[in-house]
């Protein structure tokens with residue numbers, strides 16, 4: 001076994017604490033953040049199958065519907081009860097929250113999770129949020145994706161990485177690292193990916209499923225977003241907007257906004273990129289992305305959000321015009337004062 005695959009001691013202890021909470025015959029709910037991404041979905045479908053090997057029944061209960069793009073990850077063996085809402089959490093023996101460091105990311109399920117009579121356990125790789133969604137934590141910001149921690153859980157517990165589990169974990173790794181290009185692409189991340197190929201993942205097939213199967217509306221949405229591009233070269237900022245109703249007009253969902261913000265970030269001289277999405281009900285969702293030297297987690301936290309140093313988000317009340325003005329002003333102020341330095 002590659003030395004890279006050895007599980008760090010702190011993770012090993014956390015995995016033991018987590019496993020001690022789980023017993024055969026239990027039913028465990030798995031939840032991830034609103035608008036689940038590849039890491040949230042892949043970590044869930046991998047963990048659901050791993051728990052099955054332990055005799056634990058897993059049901060997925062997410063605050064927003066399972067994304068169409070990742071429908072194939074569910075197979076016919078993973079149960080998604082998200083449509084039932086908080087009711088689906090009733091009677092479960094444990095809840096495992098994945099890829100979230102703050103309970104607010106559970107959207108409409110947050111209240112039910114706070115009031116849950118059983119313990120919520122967390123597997124995550126984000127910077128700490130204000131209100132952790134649970135007590136027992138397997139949390140490490142050094143993990144390239146939450147799925148890396150799910151992989152470690154499998155190895156430490158002697159569980160089998162079947163091909164469907166490997167495909168789930170690979171989907172998470174490839175999407176959270178932007179196709180193994182972002183700064184979180186650690187040597188260990190690639191070592192885990194190598195293991196997943198050995199376990200039966202076909203990278204070309206995965207590429208076709210994740211990046212080569214998008215609906216036409218997604219490209220139309222991208223065209224509209226790029227049409228709003230603005231650049232402030234003096235501050236190294238660029239941003240795009242998605243207007244209220246745009247997703248409905250193109251018949252797509254929020255998962256189809258994935259990667260849009262990479263376009264402003266890709267411009268030479270830009271260090272801070274933003275996507276403003278008008279949700280149409282007095283709230284604007286912002287995605288922040290940056291390059292080395294700019295910590296967007298600080299900026300996102302100034303607006304009640306958070307995430308990672310290079311990728312964060314926030315949900316801000318106000319009209320698109322108001323939110324854009326206040327966020328741009330704060331971003332310029334912080335860039336000028338060095339407040340976003342790493």
Ligand SMILES: [Mn+2]
Nearest residue numbers: 039099146176
């Ligand atoms: Mn993640």
